Amino acid sequence: MISFTLTEEQRALRELAREFAQKEIAPRAAELDREGRHPAEIIQKAWEIGLMNLTVPEAYGGGGLGVFEECLVAEEFAAACAGVTTTVMANSLALTPIVLAGTHEQKEAFLSPFCAAPNLASFCLTEPQAGSDVAGMRTTYRREGDEYVINGTKQWITNAGESALYVVFATKDPQLRHKGISAFIVPADTPGLSFGKKEDKMGHRASTTRSVIFDEVRVPAFNRLGEEGDGWMIAMRTLDKSRPGIAAMAVGIARAALQASLEYSQQRAQFGQPIANFQAIQFMLADMAIGVETARYQTWRAAWLVDQGKYSRYASSIAKCYATDVAMRVTTDAVQVFGGYGYSKEYPVEKYMRDAKLMQIYEGTNQIQRLVIARALLKGEADGT
Amino acid sequence: MNIIIPMKRVPDTAIQVNVKDGRVALEEVETWVINPYDEYAIEEALRLIERLGEGKITIVTIGPEAAQETIRKALAMGAHEAYHLLDDAFEHLDALGRARVLAAAIEKIGEYDLIWPGFKGVDYDEGQTGVMLAEFLGLPHVSTAITVEEIEDGHAVAKIEAEGGYQHVRVPLPAVITQTQGPNEPRYPTLRGIMGAKKKPLTVWNADDLGLDPDELEPVVELLHVERPPARKAGRILEGEPAEVARELVRILHEEAKVI
Numbered sequence: 001m002i003s004f005t006l007t008e009e010q011r012a013l014r015e016l017a018r019e020f021a022q023k024e025i026a027p028r029a030a031e032l033d034r035e036g037r038h039p040a041e042i043i044q045k046a047w048e049i050g051l052m053n054l055t056v057p058e059a060y061g062g063g064g065l066g067v068f069e070e071c072l073v074a075e076e077f078a079a080a081c082a083g084v085t086t087t088v089m090a091n092s093l094a095l096t097p098i099v100l101a102g103t104h105e106q107k108e109a110f111l112s113p114f115c116a117a118p119n120l121a122s123f124c125l126t127e128p129q130a131g132s133d134v135a136g137m138r139t140t141y142r143r144e145g146d147e148y149v150i151n152g153t154k155q156w157i158t159n160a161g162e163s164a165l166y167v168v169f170a171t172k173d174p175q176l177r178h179k180g181i182s183a184f185i186v187p188a189d190t191p192g193l194s195f196g197k198k199e200d201k202m203g204h205r206a207s208t209t210r211s212v213i214f215d216e217v218r219v220p221a222f223n224r225l226g227e228e229g230d231g232w233m234i235a236m237r238t239l240d241k242s243r244p245g246i247a248a249m250a251v252g253i254a255r256a257a258l259q260a261s262l263e264y265s266q267q268r269a270q271f272g273q274p275i276a277n278f279q280a281i282q283f284m285l286a287d288m289a290i291g292v293e294t295a296r297y298q299t300w301r302a303a304w305l306v307d308q309g310k311y312s313r314y315a316s317s318i319a320k321c322y323a324t325d326v327a328m329r330v331t332t333d334a335v336q337v338f339g340g341y342g343y344s345k346e347y348p349v350e351k352y353m354r355d356a357k358l359m360q361i362y363e364g365t366n367q368i369q370r371l372v373i374a375r376a377l378l379k380g381e382a383d384g385t
Numbered sequence: 386m387n388i389i390i391p392m393k394r395v396p397d398t399a400i401q402v403n404v405k406d407g408r409v410a411l412e413e414v415e416t417w418v419i420n421p422y423d424e425y426a427i428e429e430a431l432r433l434i435e436r437l438g439e440g441k442i443t444i445v446t447i448g449p450e451a452a453q454e455t456i457r458k459a460l461a462m463g464a465h466e467a468y469h470l471l472d473d474a475f476e477h478l479d480a481l482g483r484a485r486v487l488a489a490a491i492e493k494i495g496e497y498d499l500i501w502p503g504f505k506g507v508d509y510d511e512g513q514t515g516v517m518l519a520e521f522l523g524l525p526h527v528s529t530a531i532t533v534e535e536i537e538d539g540h541a542v543a544k545i546e547a548e549g550g551y552q553h554v555r556v557p558l559p560a561v562i563t564q565t566q567g568p569n570e571p572r573y574p575t576l577r578g579i580m581g582a583k584k585k586p587l588t589v590w591n592a593d594d595l596g597l598d599p600d601e602l603e604p605v606v607e608l609l610h611v612e613r614p615p616a617r618k619a620g621r622i623l624e625g626e627p628a629e630v631a632r633e634l635v636r637i638l639h640e641e642a643k644v645i
Contacts, residue, residue, distance in 0.1 A: 008454065012461060012579045020573060050576025063576050 004300075010072060013065075017051060017073040021080035029081035032206035033351055036198070038162055039084045039206050046088060047118035053091055055241075056099060060107045061115030066307035067241055071248035071299055078252030079259075082355035083206030085249050087120065090158040090207070092245060093363070094121035094167045096238040097183055101226040109222075110165060110185055119164040124154040124212055125235055131155075132368050134169075134235065135178040139214060141170040148184060148224060150217040153196075156362070160210035161195040164188050168214070169231045181231030185223040192217040203354035242363060243316035244303035247323035250359045251296045254327040257334035257352040258288040264347075265337055275337075284333045291326035299323055314376040321369035324359035331356040386440035386536060388430045389494065390464070391487045391502040391518065393420040394448045394455040398507055407610030409508075419455055421571075422503025426564035428571040429532045430501055431463045437536060441465045443497075445490050447475050447483060453587070460582040461574030468494065472591040474599035482602040484517030489595040491522060497559055499541060504529045504563035509608075519561035527556050529565040 006014070024045055032039055046052050054070045056062020063069075070092060077085040098110055114121065130136040139152025150170050160166075165187060171180040186193060196211030226234055262285060265276035275281050302319035305312035331353040335342035342349045360366045376382045396402050397416035402409050419427070427442070434440030444459045444467040446452055456467045470490055478486065491497060500522070505512035519526035530543035534553065543562050545552040556562070574582075592599055621637075623630045638645045 008457065009579055009583065011454070012457060012574070012582070013576065015458075016574055016576075016579065048575075049573045054576075064580075065576075 004297075006072075010069060013069055014072045014076060016049070017076035020046065020049065020051065021076045025077060025080035025084050029084070029206070030345075030348065030351070032081065032083060033203075034205075034345075036200065036205040038208050039081075039087060040162075042084055043087065043120065044118045052088060052118065053095065053115050055092055056095055056111055056115055057107075060111035062095075062111070066303070067244050068300065068303040068307050070245050071303045074245045074248040075252035075255070075296070078249035079256040080252075081206055082249060082253050082352075082358075083204040085252070086158055086204045086207040086358075089242075089245055089249065090123065091119075091121045093158075093238065093242045094123040094163070094165065096241050097123075097167050097225055097234045098185065100237055100241075101183065101230065101234045106185070106222070106225070114165055117164075120159040120162050121165040121167065122157050122159045122163040122212065123238070124157050124160075124166050124168040126154060126156050128153060128155045128211070132365055135181070135232065136174070137169065137171055137181065138174050139168070139170040140174070141172060141182060141184065143221070144218075146221050147218045148182075148221060150184065150186070150214040150219070152214050154212040154214075156199070156209055157212045158207055158209055160208065160212045161198070162208050166193070166212060167225075168212075169235055170214075171231075172228065178232035179229055181235070182228045183225040183231040183234045184219055185225065186214075186217060186219055190217055190219060202357060203351070204358050239364060240313050240316055241306050243320040243369075244299055244306060244312075246359065246363050247295065247299040247302065247316070247319035250320075250323035250327035250356065251292060251299055253352050253356050253359070254288070254292045254295065254323075254330040257327075257331045257349055257356075258285070258292055260347075260349055260352075261285060261288065261334045261337040264341075281337060284337055288330045288333055291330050295319070295323035295326045311381065314373060314382045317364075317369040317372040317376070320364065321366045321373065324356070324366060327356040327359050328353075386434060386437055386499070387443065387497045388434070388440060388499045388501055389443045389445060389491055389497045390423060390426050390430060390459075391491075391500065391514070392423040392427070392444050392446045392456070392459055393503070393506045393508070394418070394446060394452045395420045395506055395508040404611050404613055407612065408608075409611055417451070417455055419459060420503050420506045420508075422505060422507070422564055422566070424503075424571040425567040425569075426501045426503055427459055427462055427464060428569050429564060429567045431572070432569065433533055433536070443467065443494065445487060445494075446470065447478065447486055449476070456587060457579075457582045458574060460585045460587070461578035462572060463574075463578060464585075466585060467587045469587060469589045470591075470595070471589050472593075472599075474592045474597070474602055477604060478602060479604035479606045479608075480511050480513035481517055481605050483514050484521055485602060486592075486595065486597065487514070487518050488521035489597055490590060491518075493590070493595060498536075499533070499558060500524065500561040501533070502561075502563055504565050515561055515563040522559075522561070524559055524561050525556050526561045526563075527554050528563045530554075530562050531565060531567050533562060 054063035054065045058064030127137050141148045141150045168184050168186050173180050192215045194213045199209040265281050266274050268275050298319045302316040305315050334349040335353050338349050341347050394417050396414040397418045403413055430442050442464040444464045446456050447470040502515050527543045531546050532544050534542045534544050540555050540557050543554045623633050
């Protein structure tokens with residue numbers, strides 16, 4: 001049976017996230033964006049009330065919740081500031097490989113101390129020459145006794161330089177493509193680990209993005225996740241779980257843009273009346289609402305599938321692709337509703353538009369999502385989900 | 386240290402309520418919150434028991450079924466136990482009726498040192514329930530405290546903001562102390578608090594349980610009707626050269642407004 005009724009705890013969690021986002025994040029969003037500043041004080045507070053690391057099991061100090069609950073929080077946070085949300089959600093992306101593939105000993109060694117402080121983590125997959133072509137990675141590892149030695153460069157890494165833990169994907173031999181990839185946990189204080197300059201980005205400016213450079217970085221064999229060669233599978237399973245959260249963020253950005261347009265169009269008068277009286281504006285508002293509502297439902301469904309342990313790749317790729325395309329369209333229309341004022345940084349909608357653009361690019365471009373969706377269709381995987 | 390906080394559920398202060406047919410359209414309100422002054426009381430009470438190293442906070446709320454969600458929030462913030470006073474007869478109480486119901490519930494709970502409600506509800510701004518409650522319970526009463534500073538020798542010392550300074554007031558316990566805006570922002574409930582709130586005891590009592598006769602609860606004070614202030618006429622903006630505008634302004638003030 002179908003039910004869209006949230007439990008009492010889910011409603012309370014959403015209310016807490018909304019209150020926190022509107023009181024602690026939204027008032028600082030414009031300044032963090034302008035200055036491109038890392039929101040350390042927000043991370044500290046979010047951690048104190050338990051809004052970080054939601055999907056890490058309680059036994060290791062996390063929230064013990066599902067992807068669905070994480071989506072509720074991500075939408076609320078992103079409606080306040082996408083950049084801050086990216087900083088928070090990067091933890092989930094980086095820790096999921098440990099949750100999925102780590103042993104109990106690894107989880108106790110890495111997750112428990114991590115969750116006991118307001119720490120950040122980074123997921124290191126993308127490289128300068130390997131974006132959509134993940135298997136084309138050139139960061140290598142070799143085994144020396146009880147250690148692995150990692151060399152190479154990762155690009156566009158969220159929280160790089162701020163993180164306590166780096167989850168790194170490297171290959172034994174680039175010729176092996178996806179079969180050669182393994183995953184490793186690299187603590188921030190490991191010798192040989194360094195960072196590139198902070199990227200000056202179009203949006204999500206409150207999140208820190210740098211390259212991560214590995215120069216003869218040595219980690220104990222204990223830090224390897226799964227078996228050698230499991231890296232590709234670990235990365236793909238992680239992305240399957242993270243896509244609904246990205247979709248939820250896009251819903252949050254779009255919702256904020258719709259809300260701003262709704263308020264502005266009722267205040268702004270032209271030709272002697274509020275512009276909301278004009279059908280041209282009403283149609284834009286209606287199309288925005290259609291997008292926000294339908295994107296949220298697909299997001300919730302994908303999150304639900306993930307939490308049920310059911311096959312979710314098809315649904316979560318649709319959610320990510322659709323919700324982020326909706327966010328781009330809705331935020332662009334919001335700037336249109338605001339007219340000249342929308343193009344000015346005095347109003348929040350141009351930021352929504354800049355923030356929305358990244359959603360179509362990161363964690364698998366929407367072109368890759370469409371490939372995933374099409375492959376699932378052609379293989380018949382989409383049936384019955 | 387047993388603290389009882391009579392807590393009211395009120396429409397979200399961030400939204401504007403509608404007035405229809407001479408009454409507030411409460412049925413249209415979607416978001417309800419803890420009365421802000423009660424929330425300050427919860428925060429100060431939590432801090433007090435943290436300082437004392439012991440104590441228990443009990444929430445008592447009159448309200449419909451849906452008030453349970455607001456009660457759970459107080460439990461998620463850290464209150465230990467709650468009583469939900471739920472009965473059709475409690476739906477249209479005036480302040481006297483509310484005080485009567487709360488007093489009956491508090492007497493039934495039995496163990497208390499400090500009754501600590503907000504000094505008024507932000508819905509109707511009456512500010513009467515706390516005082517009446519003290520009268521019904523036969524307790525001393527201190528109003529509009531910003532916090533309770535200490536507990537010593539069976540007394541509480543309340544801090545009250547006064548014109549240009551503070552008063553420190555000592556009162557024997559048990560007592561009723563009403564809370565105004567406190568020095569500390571009420572805390573957020575934590576995730577752990579939210580997940581644990583459902584496991585905390587929440588008892589529902591109706592008029593029968595409290596031995597109350599619904600006839601006794603009939604409002605004494607009748608709210609005749611509610612109205613918005615008349616809409617102000619739009620102002621006039623004078624345009625033109627400064628000298629010209631000034632001349633026109635003087636003319637209007639003299640000839641039309643007749644104030645100069």
